[in-house]
Amino acid sequence: EVQLVESGGGLVRPGESLRLSCAASGFTFRTFAMTWVRQAPGKGLDWVSTTNDDGYTTYYADSVKGRFIISRDNSKNTLYLELNTLRAEDTAIYYCARGDDYYGSPKDAFDIWGQGTMVTVSS
């Protein structure tokens, strides 16, 4: 079964850091671009960051650029998001999602999503 499972969320204070993980299974992780999308409570979807299949190319939303770092370990089939200098407005459910297969036809969309992990930033 194709699956993404996020972990690492929790309650942190403003200015603190957190690292989220996303464990992939059921597909060839190393050939897919991967993305983090977040959703603040009661709000819409907000793209956060994307990495290409080998992790050497990364993209960030302006709202997190310079504070968040996306990375991946293809030997462990795991995607990461390091969240630094957290702010109250970073409070959200963070989803990891599968993007395009390097060897396939591009969809420019996210076809597999994890269940999400909640990050709460509050003093």
Added chain:
Amino acid sequence: DIQLTQSPSSLSASVGDRVTITCRASQGVTSYLAWYQQKPGKAPKLLIYKTSTLQSGVPSRFSGSGSGTDFTLTISSLQPEDFATYYCQLLDTYPLGFTFGPGTKVDLK
């Protein structure tokens, strides 16, 4: 950066109704549009990509169309399991990033 708007922001409909949701881009786009369905407490689910291609396993009552700045998602005959929030999304190529629309909530009339 390209902005996406959706209309309506919410709608009430009955089972069997034909429902159309519009997604408008702030400027003409040459990339593809995708549509997602999200139910409360659940992750989004991809319905349509490349503007009109149905994702595997998605019922054929869902369809997508459009080009340029205006795109639509149509549900030909609304079913009880279709009550949800729908989001459009596109890939913005410069600067590279993904943009989501604000969502359209479909609920029971």
